[in-house]
Amino acid sequence: MQLTLTSCAVRSWKVADVEPLAHHANNYKIWLNLRDAFPHPYTLHDAREFIKSVRNRAPETTFAIAVTDYALATHALTRIYALPFASNAASCRVLEKAGYALEARLRRSAIKNGVVTDQFHYAFVVPESASLSVNDLLPPETRD
Numbered sequence: 001m002q003l004t005l006t007s008c009a010v011r012s013w014k015v016a017d018v019e020p021l022a023h024h025a026n027n028y029k030i031w032l033n034l035r036d037a038f039p040h041p042y043t044l045h046d047a048r049e050f051i052k053s054v055r056n057r058a059p060e061t062t063f064a065i066a067v068t069d070y071a072l073a074t075h076a077l078t079r080i081y082a083l084p085f086a087s088n089a090a091s092c093r094v095l096e097k098a099g100y101a102l103e104a105r106l107r108r109s110a111i112k113n114g115v116v117t118d119q120f121h122y123a124f125v126v127p128e129s130a131s132l133s134v135n136d137l138l139p140p141e142t143r144d
Contacts, residue, residue, distance in 0.1 A: 003070060013051040022047040033088040036112060068098055068124050079125045085110065086118035095122045 025042040084091040
């Protein structure tokens with residue numbers, strides 16, 4: 001699957017992505033802004049396992065952050081949220097540019113590299129003026 005956006009394309013992972021993924025994911029500065037479950041160093045084995053695990057996921061789950069509008073429309077969601085580390089200014093800027101609003105600072109809510117740190121709670125919320133019915137919130141196969 002491929003979703004073409006205005007400035008980039010988001011596509012499903014391919015086996016050919018293993019080496020570039022391992023190369024780019026094995027970056028200490030990137031690792032500092034991810035949850036501790038993300039391995040460092042990041043190896044070819046890690047990349048293969050990741051691609052193997054996400055290839056079976058629905059693209060809507062894999063691409064939800066990059067394609068907020070697509071996720072909202074496809075799933076009739078009323079909000080999507082993200083929890084970047086408070087020190088990750090770049091991720092915060094990306095979320096703000098995508099229309100997410102800062103709702104809270106979650107003090108001392110995560111541990112990264114053995115250090116207790118804050119997270120920000122960002123959310124994209126569908127405006128109340130958008131007319132949604134209960135039927136709109138049901139999975140497509142169960143709607144009237």
